[in-house]
Amino acid sequence: MTRASEATGQGPDQPVAQVGGGIIDATDSPVLDVDPGINATSPKLAPWELRFTSYDVEAFEVPRGREEQWRFTPLRRLRGLHDGSATATGRIGVSVVSGFGDAASSDLGGVRHETVGRDDPRLGDGGIPADRVAAQAWSAAPEAHVVTVDEARSEDEPLTVTVTGPGEGQSVYAHVQLRLERHAEAVVVLDHRGSGTVAANTEFVVADGAKLTVVEVHDWADDAVYVGAQHLSVGRDATIRHTSVTLGGDLVRLSPVVNYRAPGGDVELDGLYFADGGQHFEQRLLVDHSVPNCRSRVTYKGALQGAEGGTAAHTVWVGDVLIRKAAEGTDTYELNRNLLLTDNARADSVPNLEIETGEIVGAGHASATGRFDDEQLFYLMARGIPEAQARRLVVRGFFGEVIQKVRVPALRDRLEAAIEAELEAVGV
């Protein structure tokens, strides 16, 4: 679709892709999740050692927009989630059913759905907040939803966890934890929808030998703002297949962090996002290879289409992969591609790979942002296929490798239909 050579964009006012990578210097240290106000006194530490985490919202300074972590985010549009001024006015809806769509049933089998207090000792097993909004959500969420799977469930019986926003004009802090105990297996659809303003922590705690396949869908209404931290905890020889799909919302900002707890972890993070004019979709990933012999693959693909004369569509993808000194035998690759369907769109893409040991299997990254490939269009049209259909084929093909990994057929159909609808909306 796009070539790496297109990665540098076409000029100051054109869509831009930035490519980082290699060893990061102190002046431009995107791996860093540091709040300079906190860590300014310890400049000799390697960037990730500075990565600050805390459950305490006051441990984080209020972001002003200059911080590496926040520099792409339009803070004005966070409705006070970042500075403590957003007070919870509504409730989050969290429902769990067995199956997906029409085939859903409230009989969960052995799966438990509990509503617990903030003092539940299991909370935090996935990870610890690394930014102020996540810490705010941690302390302000009145309760947490813990969904536990003890056994291996059939792939044909996905669990659907539906998270519904508090409604237009309402704000809420939320906390959801999905737990797979030892050797458990589950396919989960984590479906976010509705209206309102939401800050959330979502924990994926996958114990030794367990296997979680999860599709996290953000199909919010136009008014919605969602800022969420995803904490993925990977046990010994555990497997996670996490697919993140962002289709709707005024602003959606997701920060998945992968924490390997023991050797043998295998994680694939896939992503698909489709931003229209005025939407801001941001994804900041950190894969923290802290233990030996783990694997990670990151494949995120985005399409953008801002209508002519309107507000631009904006997406941000920051992919940080960290291979610490202890993480010998690491095997990692990350890729981000963005397809600009119209001129009025901006895709920022910043892959970063930080390597502390040479004893690895492999490490690489790629990023490319480009327009429709005219050669592809020409080829399809030269076979008689009308232009609009040719464009749809190319976009569908672009997302194909991510969509194919969605193992729930009814969800795959829904996502394909959503992409078609997006394309139709601007007449592509």
Add this chain to the structure above:
Amino acid sequence: MSTLEIRDLHVEVETESGPKEILRGVDLTVNSNETHAIMGPNGSGKSTLAYSIAGHPKYTVTQGQVLLDGEDVLAMAVDERARAGLFLAMQYPVEVPGVSMSNFLRSAATATRGEAPKVRHWVKEVKGAMSDLDIDPAFAERSVNEGFSGGEKKRHEVLQMSLLKPKIAVLDETDSGLDVDALRVVSKGVNDYKQSSDVGVLLITHYTRILRYIAPDRVHVFVNGRVAASGGPELADELEENGYERFLGASSATKEEQPA
């Protein structure tokens, strides 16, 4: 009975130093059931001619006409040209990641035939055409041209021709990069389609090799953006022996006669 007429075709491309004229007055007529070979040195403009007929946006026609059965091809969009019965087997087929060959072929057949082919019949038709070209059925589920070898791409170009059944087919160096076995298979594919239809073929090639398998009725020497000489199959033999030397001279002479 169809006719492709190219009249005084001038085409330029945009370069860093401004527009550059590549085709400088091409005249050529191809009828149904005829095979015309176009032979010329690298860079003489053969692919430019092929792409201009197909309507590639990179090429700008500044003068002249292309008519298919009297219809103005240059006024048609790329897809309309294909639906009107023109086909271009490309020198460098394009990879389209994520679009399966089978989906692509069906979309193309639906577009050119004006209706979706009946599923059962279609599956059989594709299987048969693939097997005729020694294409592994597994290719149907692979992305269009992605990771195909040069030879596999060329086979798939011929496969598309045989399924889309054009009135006029332009084959741009469909022979290049093929070993002898592959050349035989590809040539047989072209000959089979010629036999089963009234197709007119414009066979662009750099070497005379393929002409041993696909017999041309007419041979045109293409030099410097135009047809420098035309003749029967014997002209190919002469080129085989003496190369393009004689025509290169002729072409630079005509160049000077051209108005600036």
